[in-house]
Amino acid sequence: xxxxxxxxxxxxxxxxxxxxxxxxxxxxxxxxxxxxxxxxxxxxxxxxxxxxxxxxxxxxxxxxxxxxxxxxxxxxxxxxxxxxxxxxxxxxxxxxxxxxxxxxxxxxxxxxxxxxxxxxxxxxxxxxxxxxxxxxxxxxxxxxxxxxxxxxxxxxxxxxxxxxxxxxxxxxxxx
Amino acid sequence: xxxxxxxxxxxxxxxxxxxxxxxxxxxxxxxxxxxxxxxxxxxxxxxxxxxxxxxxxxxxxxxxxxxxxxxxxxxxxxxxxxxxxxxxxxxxxxxxxxxxxxxxxxxxxxxxxxxxxxxxxxxxxx
Numbered sequence: 001x002x003x004x005x006x007x008x009x010x011x012x013x014x015x016x017x018x019x020x021x022x023x024x025x026x027x028x029x030x031x032x033x034x035x036x037x038x039x040x041x042x043x044x045x046x047x048x049x050x051x052x053x054x055x056x057x058x059x060x061x062x063x064x065x066x067x068x069x070x071x072x073x074x075x076x077x078x079x080x081x082x083x084x085x086x087x088x089x090x091x092x093x094x095x096x097x098x099x100x101x102x103x104x105x106x107x108x109x110x111x112x113x114x115x116x117x118x119x120x121x122x123x124x125x126x127x128x129x130x131x132x133x134x135x136x137x138x139x140x141x142x143x144x145x146x147x148x149x150x151x152x153x154x155x156x157x158x159x160x161x162x163x164x165x166x167x168x169x170x171x172x173x174x175x
Numbered sequence: 176x177x178x179x180x181x182x183x184x185x186x187x188x189x190x191x192x193x194x195x196x197x198x199x200x201x202x203x204x205x206x207x208x209x210x211x212x213x214x215x216x217x218x219x220x221x222x223x224x225x226x227x228x229x230x231x232x233x234x235x236x237x238x239x240x241x242x243x244x245x246x247x248x249x250x251x252x253x254x255x256x257x258x259x260x261x262x263x264x265x266x267x268x269x270x271x272x273x274x275x276x277x278x279x280x281x282x283x284x285x286x287x288x289x290x291x292x293x294x295x296x297x298x299x300x301x
Contacts, residue, residue: 113240116205120212132206
């Protein structure tokens with residue numbers, strides 16, 4: 001019930017009139033799977049100021065130390081497949097059949113310039129530069145995924161990143 | 176004994192312009208293509224009056240590269256690469272004119288078509 005109040009009501013207004021227990025506000029701060037809505041969506045999420053009592057406002061927050069969600073191999077695969085599907089030189093018929101074993105040149109009929117285009121799109125997506133020497137290793141989707149896994153050091157089961165931002169014990173010194 | 180048989184081996188090879196074999200030339204071409212691709216968002220901003228979209232620019236760049244795809248002579252390929260890189264530098268530094276819309280136009284429509292009918296070829300002289 002409190003969740004619906006927050007959803008319809010205040011967004012980032014300083015909450016003078018709501019007396020919140022600190023544990024509740026701490027739980028609301030973190031975007032964990034239990035704090036998302038029922039269907040798994042995350043937005044819109046409501047923030048409430050953590051230091052609600054006026055006497056505590058002088059203490060600076062550690063800020064929302066938002067670490068990016070840890071990367072899984074399936075995540076990489078889905079992103080690569082999405083980029084391949086968005087590429088307009090591939091015919092519509094073949095778009096949904098792109099699998100791990102698809103060879104760019106043999107199966108999809110692309111040439112080396114299209115291959116360069118795909119790799120540039122991948123570079124833009126993942127944010128780092130792929131050197132020229134590696135271009136001829138990346139002819140199949142599987143090779144691309146493996147290469148990205150190596151480069152981004154993606155582990156099978158990533159440990160959840162613990163951030164000490166919401167713990168008031170670390171206000172004096174940050175880790 | 177003709178002159179060609181008496182020439183020493185070193186004179187029989189032509190001095191390369193940039194690259195020594197086709198693999199190196201291919202690498203240079205792909206590199207040039209990559210930097211043109213990466214420049215697309217900046218082209219859209221610098222020459223904003225032309226309202227080029229990203230797909231249009233990609234098609235034009237691809238077409239310009241494909242126009243020379245049948246060249247086999249290494250030195251010609253190298254010269255084309257050099258000219259392409261010069262064009263790239265001129266475009267990136269905005270030494271060109273911004274209102275020159277035909278810069279990135281598709282050149283397919285402006286080629287003169289070879290006439291196929293007998294009379295057409297007769298009039299042209301074939």
